[in-house]
Amino acid sequence: MTPDLLRLTDVTIEFGSPKKPIRVVEGVSFSIGRGESVGLVGESGSGKSVTSLAIMRLIGGRVVQGRIEFEGRNLLDLPASALPEIRGRDIAMIFQEPMSSLNPLMTVGDQIGEALLLHGWRDRTKRRERTIEMLRLVGIPNAEGRLGAYPHQFSGGMRQRVMIAMAVACEPKLLIADEPTTALDVTIQAQVLDLMKTVRRELGMAILLISHDLGVIADVCERVVVMYAGRVVEEADIRTILTRPQHPYTRGLLRSVPRRGHEAERLYQIPGSVPPAGSIRQGCPFRDRCELAVSRCAEEMPPMFRFGPSQSAACWVTAAAEGVTQAGAAA
C-alpha cells in the first residue's frame, strides 16, 4: 500500500453566520496515495467543490472540524504565509472554466513563466524552455510561436490544455481537477482526459478528479469516492464500484445511466430530488429517496461499514444483508 499523500479526516464545513450555520460538508474522510488517481463523484450541490477548495484553503466557509493532512502536515494549521508555496508546487488545481485561472491580459508564455518563477525557476532561459516543453506536452501546436498569444486567442479546449500546462509546470504532487471537461465537447474531452493520463504517467502525479460523470471517472481513476448531501456514502476501487456497489445511492446512480443494450427498457429512476444542503440533521441523508429504508435509517446516521479490503459504504441495510459489522473506512 502506498503511503498517503493526502488524508482528510472527519472534515466538516459550514457556511452562514456562526449563529445560524449551514453545514454543507459533514464528516468527510478519504485519502489519496502518491501517484494515485481518485475520483470524487456526486450530484450537484453534494459538496465536491467545497471539499476540494478546502484542501487548497481557498474556501469561503469555515472548516469547523477535522484534519486535512498533506504529507503528514495538517494544512489547516499552516499560517497563511505558507500557503502560496504549497499551492502550485505541492498541490495545483484546475477548474471547469479555464478563464477563472488564466489572466486575460497576460500572454500564455508569461503566465506559465510567472508560475515557474514563483516556485524557484530563476533562470530566464530555462523558464522559457520549460514553458515551451509544457505547452508541447499538452499538445499545443507550434508551442514556441504561441508563447506571445493571449488566452482569448485559443479555443475552449486549448485553453483547458494551457491551464493544465500551467498547473503541472512545477510538477505538483497532487493535481485537483474540478469538472475539467464538463464544458467541453466529447471529442475535445477525450483529448483532455487522455492528456491528464499522460501527464500523470510522465510526472508521477496524483490526481483528484471531480465529476458528476461516472464515465469520465472510470476513464481516469483507480478509486472512487461517492458523495451525497455533503457526506461520503461509498468508497471503493473503480471496478468494485461499477460491478458491486453497496450503497443504494451508488446503485441507483449507476442504474439510471442509459446503458448499451438496454435501450428498450425504461430507465431506472431514483425518486425525488437531492435534499438542500444542511437540511438533513438526523439519520441517513438518502432515506427519503431510498427503496431499502427501514425505521432505523430515519434515526441514526449509518457509519461507513467495511465491505472489503478496498470498499466501504454507509448503509445499515446493505451492511446487514452482507453480514458486515465492522465500521471504519477502507484503507
Add this chain to the structure above:
Amino acid sequence: MTALIRAENLGKTFGATGGWFGGGSDQVRAVDGVTFDVDAGETLALVGESGCGKSTLGRLLLRLIDPTDGTIRFEGQDVTRLSSAEMRMMRQRMQIIFQDPFGSLSPRRTIGQIIGEPLEIFGLTRGRRARRDRVAELLQQVGLPPAYMDRLPRQFSGGQRQRVGIARAIAVNPAFIVADEPVSALDVSIQAQIINLMQDLQRDAGFSYLFIAHDLAVVRHIADRVAVMYLGRIVEVGPKRLIYDAPQHPYTQALLSAAPEPEVDTVSRRIILKGDVPSPSNIPPGCSFHTRCPIAQEVCRRDRPPLAQVAPGQLAACHFARPNPIPTGNAA
C-alpha cells in the same frame, strides 16, 4: 408515407446582410444545405459539437428564425411561405423545450400563468376556470402536484422546471416538439426521470421529437434515428442501430468512440482527434472535416462529398465511407 416534417436544402447564414459593421467577413454559415425528414411519432436525435448548428436548425424548423435558403414542409405544406398570421396558428402544432425553460420567462409569473399562456393564445380553453382545470391536469401529467400552480419559477428545482417546460409544450397537443438539450443541465438521477416522462408522453400522444443532445448514451436510449452534424452540415444520418453499430463517417466513428461510459473493460480504443473544431465563420473547403480527419486524402481538401446512401436508410457524406473498422463498444 409522407414525412411529418421535411427540410430541403435548408441554410442559415448569420450576418448575411452585412450587419452593423458593414463587411461580410463575419458571416457565419450556421446551417448549410441540410435535407432530412422527421416521420410522425418518431424521435430523430441531432448530435454534434458545440456551435455546429443544432439549435439553429431546431429554430429554423419552427421558424423562430427565418432560413436564408431552402424549404421546410410540415404535413406537406411549405411553411417558409406562410404569412406570420398563418405561422402563428401553425405554431400550435410545433413546440419547443429548452435546456432551461425559465431562462427566457419572467421570474414574476406563476407556473399556472406560464403553462396557461399557450392555452389562452390558441383559445384552447374558455375562461379562467377551465384554464386552471387544464393546467392542473397538465401538471399532473408531468408529475407535479397541481397545487404548485401558484408558485413562482425560483421555487422549483432544475428537474421540476424542466417538467413545467414540458407541460407548457404539450399543452397545445403538438404534432412535433423540438427538445433542445432538455436534460443536459440535470443531474443523472433527475435526467432519468425526465427522459422517462418524455417517452411516456410521446407514447400516449404520438408526437415526434427532434431531440438535440450531446450525451450519446442518452441519444442511444431515446432515439429512433440519429443525425450527426459537423460545421452546419449533416455528415451522417440513419437508424440508431446502424449509426451506433456501423457508423460510416470518420467523424461519427470518432464521436462515438470518445464518449466515456461507466463500464469495466471497455475496449479503450479511442480515436483521439487532433486539433480543434474550425470556426463556423471560416469553414474549410472540400470536406469540412478534413482538418481533423484521420484518413483524409488530397481529394478531401478539394471536393465536398455528397450525403449518399451507404446502407438502407443510412447516409454518409464521405469520399471513403466504410463501416467502422474500430469497435466502439465492449461486447460486439
